[in-house]
Amino acid sequence: MSIEAIVFDKDGTLFDFAATWEAWAEAFLLRATGQDRARAQAIGTEIGFDLAARRFAPDSVVIAGTPAEVADALERHFPQLTRPALIGMLNEEAELAPQIEAVPLAPFLDGLRAQGLRLGVATNDAEAPARAHLLAARVLDRFDFVAGFDSGHGAKPAPGPLLAFCAAVDVDPARALMVGDSTHDLHAGRAAGMSTLGVLTGMAGADELAPHADAVLPDIGHIPAWLATRG
Structure with missing residues (x-):
């Protein structure tokens, strides 16, 4: 047929994938943590991202998940952000990511x-x-x-x-x-x-x-x- x-x-x-989303993950994590690389490295593990190596794990939620699912993994680390604000920040950085x-x-x-x-x-x-x-x-x-x-x-x-x-x-x-x-x-x-x-x-x-x-x-x-x- x-x-x-x-x-x-x-x-x-x-x-x-890698060229786009590794840059996105680094930019988001540093923005959300006020450029605190140690904290960004630790939080990155929640979404299967190694900031130091700039590499995703094969089972990272980012690979096939939605921004809402990524927010599920991250929101406990950012209690100062409402869920819509967190998803908004994820999407803002996604729009800026190199393609x-x-x-x-x-x-x-x-x-x-x-x-x-x-x-x-x-x-x-x-x-x-x-x-x-x-x-x-x-x-x-x-x-x-x-x-x-x-x-x-x-x-x-x-x-x-x-x-x-x-x-x-x-x-x-x-x-x-x-x-x-x-x-x-x-x-x-x-x-x-x-x-x-x-x-x-x-x-x-x-x-x-x-x-x-x-x-x-x-x-x-x-x-x-x-x-x-x-x-």
């Missing part, structure tokens, strides 16, 4: 659109930072649909955001493809009845993604060749 629409995860899929494209996005996305494919983004980030990142990369207008965890469709691994994408572009989920770098993405795609592709520009390895994907690719740049094999 031919693919008519593709929905992408954002971080670790469209953008390199390194997994491949040059504009020509890649233009190539997919030239094939008549409808495109979307479903991220567990908040919608506002997601749109800011896509706008900064000058590709927001290539997408027919953008949803974050706070857009009203739920969060991955539940299928709600993916089903909302299919409804928005009027494509049967069986003719849609979910592309992501985490098992959350692939579980959501399978639950929605979509084909699924894993990519290795996030933190998960091929052995972790393969059981839940139709294929695992080095990065999204290999998608056109994969689509061609489907006839």
Whole structure:
């Protein structure tokens, strides 16, 4: 069955995960602790981030979690902040985080659109930072649909955001493809009845993604060749 629409995860899929979120974690932790590196290092362990090494643990909540889930892990350390204020600070720093494209996005996305494919983004980030990142990369207008965890469709691994994408572009989920770098993405795609592709520009390895994907690719740049094999 031919693919008519593709929905992408954002971080670790469209953008390199480590380059973006290691900078975000450092900036947030230092801001929230008043530049106290020792305290920031200690609190970073709550979200699986080693400030000194500038590296996430493979099971970090940041990798596939929502800002609300990150706030759950952090809020006891910042009693002076209300929960909305803490989530707001997380999102503010997310909007400022540098974005390194997994491949040059504009020509890649233009190539997919030239094939008549409808495109979307479903991220567990908040919608506002997601749109800011896509706008900064000058590709927001290539997408027919953008949803974050706070857009009203739920969060991955539940299928709600993916089903909302299919409804928005009027494509049967069986003719849609979910592309992501985490098992959350692939579980959501399978639950929605979509084909699924894993990519290795996030933190998960091929052995972790393969059981839940139709294929695992080095990065999204290999998608056109994969689509061609489907006839």
